[in-house]
Amino acid sequence: MTRSQKNDTTRLDASPRCGAKTRSGKPCRAPAVAGKARCRMHGGAVGSGAPKGNKNALKHGYYSAEAKAMRKHIRDLIRATHEITDDM
Structure with missing residues (x-):
């Protein structure tokens, strides 16, 4: 060289x-x-950063979409039960 x-x-x-x-x-x-x-x-x-599918942002527990939907369903059932019992 x-x-x-x-x-x-x-x-x-x-x-x-x-x-x-x-x-x-x-x-x-x-x-x-x-x-x-x-x-x-x-x-x-190579290998740095968030994992594929971004498991770092995964919501679980109380604020997950599944838990929120379950609580809404229960509230709706309680409301319907109150309406039925009030009519009696």
Whole structure:
């Protein structure tokens, strides 16, 4: 390799940068992973990010759609029962 080939950093300088905010408040200057907007340290690495299907946002328990529908059904049954007993 010639000396000019060794020191040719134009491709590296032209590559897109990560841009994530560092602890100092300045944008990250590391090159972004190919096809991603962040570097390997800020979420561009393989396996980083939310899982497929986004299980992180899965609602369960009291506020799930299933539980809300069940409570609405029970309220409707109680209301119907009150209407029937009031007519007697």
